[in-house]
Amino acid sequence: MNFLSQTFAVTMLNLRTIPQRLGSSGVAIIGIAGVVIVLVSVLSIAQGFAYAMEASGSPVRALVMRSGADSEMTSGLSGVEVDLMKQAPGLRRDGQTPLASAEMYVIIDIPKISTDTGANVPMRGIEPAGIAVRDEFSIAAGRMFNFGTNECIAGRGASVNFKGLTVGNTVVSGQNSWEIVGLFETDGSVAETEIWCDVRTLQGAYRRGNTFQSLLARLDSSQSFDTFRDYLTSNPQVNVQVRREQDYYAQQSRALTSLIQTVGYGIAFLMGIGAVFGAILTMYTAVSTRSREIATLRALGFNTTSVVVSVLAESLALAAIGGVIGGTLAYLTFNGYQTSTMNFSTFSQVAFAFQVTPQLLTMGVTYALMMGLVGGLFPALRAARLPIPSALREL
């Protein structure tokens, strides 16, 4: 009990005198806050990108592409193949209609609003079943396009990031144009970066004849994937690969997400070293300006451990303040920040929003506390080892 009350007394003394050392304490706080801001904001980019890609995949949907193709962009399926595939078992049917949409995926050049330079915006031609296959689809403004006409709808992310994608405008690609009649949402997934139209009009515009690039199929259940896949891959009339949609998107996001994360952790680690030095300096200063008080306490019989704990507590308190400030600023500045980048698998744009999640904030504050602990350790030991007579003589 005695030890606890001693520790508490010294710690309170330390904490109460922080305002007297505002300058150097402020340096430690700002240093740590800076590290947390950088760590949290860089990782929120990776988080947002990964979310957009992962939200795109549903376990009850299968994506069929030509075997050997690594993305929808490079795939190609003939009309005959598509018709055969729609007869496959394991596929959900609405009455007599199979819930599968044969689609075309192309990119068109539209200026990005932020840079005013051309960007590869994906355009998808869908069949009427393409809406029923995607449960998450909803119209956010305007209306759905009519099949058989040169109308289209644009994703919300595309509309935010690229020029002229608003209801009433026209998308021009070469000698073809599509009137935008609505905006759609798909829970923040990649599809929101796309422009959708009738696959038949897109085939005509791109002179593709009766060919498609992929088939998106709604499975009976998540378990019927194997049935569906085995039927298609063992059928000699089609030359295709079948993947779960979520695997397809997860694979596309992996490279960029891990690159951003590596960069984020690397920078935060190096910056953290710098900030720890800042904290150490601050705590040394704190200890050396108070060496007389500390020596007096110890001369009065205060326990060495309580002195060590009190210095560590001060350092942790500064780190916690820095961590909370950094996390809050990162959240206020970056959460929901809309941007778009290029997905290298398809050379097309992906719009996404930075995501500062509670996990990231917890991680930021934990990292701050670790820096505080390391930063306080050496000064604390020094305070404990301070020779009492010479420290008292420093009067």
Added chain:
Amino acid sequence: MKFLPLLWSSLWRKKIRTIFTLAAVFVAFVLFGLLMTIRTAFSFGVEIAGLDRLVIIHKVSLIMPLPVSYKERLMATEGVSLVSHQTWFGGVYQDPANFFAQMVVEPEPFMKIYPEFVIPEDQVKAWLADRQGAIVGVDLARRFGWKIGDRIPITGTIWQPKQGQTWEFNIVGMYDGEPAVDKTQFFFRYDYLDENRRQGEGFVGWYVVKIADPTQAAQMGAKFDSMFANSSAETKTTTEKGFVEGFAKQMGDIGAIMVAILVAVLFTMLLVAANTMAQSVRERTSEVGVLKTLGFSNVAILALVLGESVLIAVLGGALGLIVSWAIVQNGDPTNGMLPIFMLPNRDLWAGAGLVLVLGLIAGLWPALNAMNLKITDALRRA
């Protein structure tokens, strides 16, 4: 210069503090070097993109092919000195994770239009003689341990060969070049692709045209685009520089993000260094008083304190820049995602400038305080 020993000894007055300050500055400039390297990597070699080279792509998008017949029409245009075309092959070597760029080109115009790719004479001859020949960048060859004479199978994702499942290539040469040149590409011959692909014959990805007068770039671009207007494949022409910049911008503004992080880093380190200097000068108030009593002028005191702070910045900063430079020499750690991995000299000089600025700003306030100190006050406080 005669005050250098004085500076040096005051620097080591409190060893631990000086070492930690040096370390903080050191880390800041290691980061500076690495962030600048990332920034350069994401600009995809825009520095070496030629102003006299124009890139002609399909108006709808880069992925739409252009007819090979455009070559003759471009060659016949006045003011055009060279025409070459390229096609993105997008194949997979062993595993999709082994990503690298494969480009389909016509060897002769390609080598003329890109003098920055340096290929030994005998290897050029070998390439012209071998239809299945491929020229690879030295970095790429090192990554997979390829040697001249190796036979490389690549699976096509866009084009399937008429026979078999994979495309086979013979490595007949390697190209090298300046640090800013991307040495991770794989070039092979258009005639090999065109004769053996199942579909898409007679189409190429895009054209690269060298024009005689770079100042005419805009007019030439407009001329090309009007030549092919109202055809089935309309074009969009930009300078190669504009093309590369546009491509880099599609990644998002990496440059701005890197600069924002750097500002945070340097600002933090500036605070740490300034705080240390202020502390160290405060502790030496009486010494400053003694120096002034001995006849040191105000300016000399100012210079001494500033000198000390600049010395810390220069020692830590120079070491940081050197270390980051050394790390970058090891090459791209991401397995081919950042082909141009270098720290440009321009950024090294900018870093050196920042080191000085950091030292001066950090020392300014304590130096002014020391300068304005009255001898009587200074001595009394001791």
